[in-house]
Amino acid sequence: MPPPVVWMDGLVLSSIYILIASGLVLVFSIMGIVNFAHGQLYMLGAFLIYYMFARAGINYFVSLVITAVAIGVLGVAIERGLLRPLAPKGLLPPVVVTLGLIFLFEGIATLFFGPEKKAVPSAVPGVSSIGALTVSNEKLLVVAIAIAVMVGLYFLVSHTKMGLAMRASAQDPYTASLYGVSRGRILSLTMFIGCALAGIAAALMAPLYYVDPWIGLTPLIMALLAIVIGGLGSVLGAVVGGALLGFSGTFLIYYLGPWSELAAFVIVIAVLLFRPEGIFGRPKA
């Protein structure tokens, strides 16, 4: 059994993976494409937090909200300006565009923000004690906000009219449109929420790690693995997949050192081999 500190780190890492993976899978479930630029939106969000909170001295929570909204709006711009016009040409063109955006955003970040690593100070310095366990306030904040956001997302999707419209549009866009659900608005809304989640994850993670133009790759890969484990298409699957990877990642680092990342991939390949449709996916006929 790993010590409680490792459990706490697993919880933090899981929170981040879950936020990023659920944004990715939300967009996938409505649009049918994987937004490979999702990790880069996370990276841009981290830079926003750096400039607003660490450099301009704006209040952390205000910065967090602005980051989420800004990244969400950027996502909507991508969806409206690039992905939607390409949608009639099949699945591949929009996917290629999201891959192109990876390079585009990397270039923008390197040119304008610089390639060197940047540190973001802690938003809530100090430590708290929970029983015998001493945890930094920063980590508690990450977990608390992530849980609050996920609960909020759950209520939005399952208990509001908007959420109903989203689920309907995910299941059958055509029939949903007959019942007055505007496909265009649902697409934008989903993209906004999905990308805002990446922005929130970036804002939470920036004080714990560093910021540079290449930090988007690992979260993207872990989120992709999480949604593959979860079965591509259900937010619940992304949550379970994210938690599985977050905890297994930290536990394995504790036991295996640097080889742990590899072990996580092996788990995923094993899941795919024995249950190709993922844990929550529907089996093929």
Next chain:
Amino acid sequence: MKKVIPPAVGLVLALCFPLVTTDPFILSLLIEAGVWAIAVMGFVAILRTGEFSLGQAAFMAIGGYASALVTINLGIPFWFGLVFAGIMAALVALALGVVVLRLGGIYFAIVTLVFGEIVRIVALNWQGLTRGATGLTPSAPGTIHIGSITIDFIASKVPFYYVIVLLVLVAAVVFWRADRSRLGRIFRSIASNETLAEHMGIHLMKYKVIIFVIAGFFTGIAGAFFCHFTLFMGPTTFDVWDSIMILIMGIVGGTSSVVLGPIIGALVLSAGGAYLTSALMVGMKPLVYGIIVIVVVVLLPGGLVDLGRYISRAPRISSLQGVKRHKKRGN
């Protein structure tokens, strides 16, 4: 016979190029472009069966390490190193393909992308074999004496240039023949309608694995050649970013042909990209690449190879057409 003339002219031009200039910088640009051209041909050949591989650079890395390791540790000559690299990459492609091509579609894209990361992590952490981040320093091919002629790979870039021209030629002939033969018809059938192809007796896995392995073989050789050319092989020599670059070159060049599009894409982007990194600020290259691929997808879906037809207003064939729209089977 008419169809043989343009490629023959291209080959003659390529062979005569060192007569125009032997400037090491320019030759290096072309040599690198040749390396990428081989990898891009592999990517495009796979894409033309309807599968989207985001891990092609991983096969370059496997080939690079395979050749670097056997040439350094066992003293095997460069030439056998190349072949060994191709075989190793092909074997890994076989193992990966058998597992992952079953899933297909977006799963295949994701797992191949992740596979690139796996290779990087193994290379970084298997210190005893790969020397981790320090990397390996494979050497250039030994000097060859044929009678009174001496071919020295260290004094000049020209011998490397001719080797890569030869490798590109061999890869091009293989991919072209595969596309022209019955295999090509089968690949097009699979890309166009998997369910139908399967019901007409085509074993989907067999043919998808075949092209994945062939692509892996040549991509591994390209990676091996590159590391002997630059004299370095490390975990980030070929990583996920390079896999995405291969994809961008393929799309920009155009995927309606297996050979011409990849060569054009690699020449334009690899040589142009090297210019961007040498002449301008860091970060300019990815920015420009990103913009180029988006512009091509939006405005010129057939890629650069389609530019001529576009200008002459002849009917266009979208290079992205024919790739399956929905992968889910069964209802």
Next chain:
Amino acid sequence: MAMPILELRKLTKRFGNLMALREFDLDINQGELIGVIGPNGSGKTTLFNLISGYYRHFEGEIIYGGKRISGLRPDQIARKGIARVFQSYMLYEDTSVLENTTRCCYLRCETNSWQSFFNTSRYRKEEVNQRAEAEELLQPVGLAELRDSLAGKLPYGYCRLLGVAMALATNPTLLLLDEPMAGISHDEKGLVINLIKKLRDQGITVMLVEHDVKAVVDICPRLVVLDFGRKIADGRPEEVTTDRKVIEAYLGVEQG
């Protein structure tokens, strides 16, 4: 009586709680022409999906030519001589009618991939022959003149006809025809009926799923009726069409 060529044993297919096919038994003899009818959703297409291997997870057993084929992949089943014409729009839309047919000649190929790769004379000869065979296949379905048209632009009825030609390109011994006469004109219907009769004369076993009961009664000496996934009748057309269960389940509804 001869040994049946196709034996279906207790075929059951579930979709969640829905039983699309339940405990379906059927023996078909070599050279037989058998019609399968039933109301919408009675399991006719599901039956074909099981035989052709489109669905691989189901209960029961399918035996073809004395060998078990249930659980095999569609391409393995096609190789054993079972060809299927799909009900839905199933073509290589991005290429010509002739190329569609040629692509389906895959199972006729005698040269292997290597011979094809090295462009040997045997391969080249086979290519020429195959093209001629493909053109010949288009003749009886009346598509010879449209051989260079883009398959994706064909009118619906022609797509069905092309589907038949493509299935025949695999040299089948058992042909599964899924509503070949839906949405086609009267003349084309005559074409299809003649073609089916010709196939029967050639000794090809044909299973015909059809909505047009009259056409099936006219040409099929044996009918099987499905309702809610169950076989409710099996016999000569005059027996079946007068069966009370059949009239209730199917004909009764149609006649009001």
